[in-house]
Amino acid sequence: MVDTETTATTDAPRNFIRDIVQDDLEAGRARGVVTRFPPEPNGFLHLGHAKSICLNFGIAKEFGGRCHLRFDDTNPVKEEQLFIDSIQQDVRWLGFDWGEHLYYASDYFEQLYEWAEHLVRTGNAYVDDTAADAMRTQRGTLTEPGQNSPFRYRPVEENLDLFRRMRAGEFPNGTRVLRAKIDMASGNMNLRDPVLYRILHAAHPRTGDAWSIYPTYDFAHGQSDAIEHITHSVCTLEFEDHRPLYDWLIEHLPVPSRPRQYEFARLNVTYTILSKRHLTRLVTEGHVTGWDDPRMPTIAGIRRRGVPAAALREFVSRVGVARAYSTVDVAMFESAIRDTLNPSAPRRMAVLRPLKLIIDNYPEGQTETLEARNHPDNPDAGSRPVTFGREIYVEQDDFMEHPPKKFYRLSPGKEVRLRYGYFVTCREVVKDADGQVVALRCTYDPGSKGGNAPDGRKVQATLHWVAAADALPAEIRLYAHLFSRPDPGADGDALADINPESLEVLDGALVEPALADAPVGAAVQFERTGYFAIDPDSRPGRLVFNRTVGLRDTWAKVSAKG
């Protein structure tokens, strides 16, 4: 089976961030490149994070630098060890390695606290007793300047005393904050005396009860970058407005380095939702089976679905990096998956919706072994034996009693080829009392063994099949887009746009015996059907497959057009 654990390559295309790094290096503004991927451990990683991971690790690799994995764990009420673990697993699976450079913002809490005191001492920060709602009012609006807090000009010594007592845990949540003293009239809301520290009597996954105050993102992020000597701090566009604050803090603090922030457009994908809030709801409200449900756009879900890490990287590479807002067609992802799997996935035969086919002129009780190639374009992949017999199963979709014009599969009187087997001709349609087709009676041409007729005659179709004698039962899970419209949520609640038919379970599928002991995660192509992978739910004797992605289906388009 195919090994999906591949190593990341560096064939990344050009983009504006690479250009900046390259220019900085060539101009001597930077001696090396250090980037970082800084997730908050409050959920599972998804497609959007994959873009950031590939970008940050990709740039570091391309320019011989390094990329840190840093957990931005500044809000203990939302963070869990479970997420810390899953994030590391997902980044590794994606093919990236942070080496020794695993960090946590919480590792810097003491240093950050000292820098906060530095800001207080230099008159650049103050403790504010204003309640949250009053502070909101004082902040003004997008078009009106804010009002200075009555506590803005508190003496340094009093600020210092209060800030230390905040740290000591003397005050309840929400009673005081530490604010930077910048400009309440700034057009940039982030500069209207932003909160640097808030009181939070909450246990932190890593620091436990050691702290009762926690730095905000704005105070922690840039300084953490500086501590780690990050040269290029790459984030998404919604942080653009924070850059002036990022720079202000760096300039007003005795930090050991001078990082720069650059922003790119986050990833959006049609028929998909990537906001953590919505993904969390999908899980907690039971719309999916978990964070790793194969329909989820999480790395865990994508992996379980059978998508190789290389396909994810390929997708991200094709999407590119820019500053323009965009939504990528999910078809681009599916294409990257097929392109990655096609050259490597072994071919197998599986009948999703079986229809019995009886070969009347084939000797009863007899079977024979045929040879089936594991890959059409790669002889090195070898072959495996498949059993042929009097009774086999074909796909229900491959038979039509009254075929339309361009249908060249099986129909009464029609001859087709059974892959690697014989030519068969449909002689009779067997129906039950309700008129449902339950079997086809056929004859075969003994001279066509292996799939070629002795007289050179052609058939229009080649069907996949399994032998009744040794086919294995399997459960096959077919997935459609989780949402029924390309822009879920555009008319309101995204969860209202969930596709009720995103999962179809086929209980009676039959697969060839070569699949008996395929390991979990193994990717195969079921010929003429799609790419599939063994699900973790699979058990010996009860195989479970996920359809990773279907094959391109030109016939479906033709027939849909009538």
Next chain:
RNA sequence: UGGGGGAUAGUUUAGCGGUAAAACUCCCGGCUCUGACCCGGGCAUCCUUGGUUCGAAUCCAGGUCCCCCAGCCA
């Protein structure tokens, strides 16, 4: 006259003053023991109006539309 940012094919990107490139989608055709893969071909008023220039998607000026910001979230 809040501040910040963005507009190139249906989609996502490239293009960095010399006459629009790629991938995906879609359409037409070929090949085929997978209607897959593969191979041909087709699909762009570069948001708009002016200006600079021999020459503008690229430079300048005005306009239009879209996105982000008023968490003690990140």
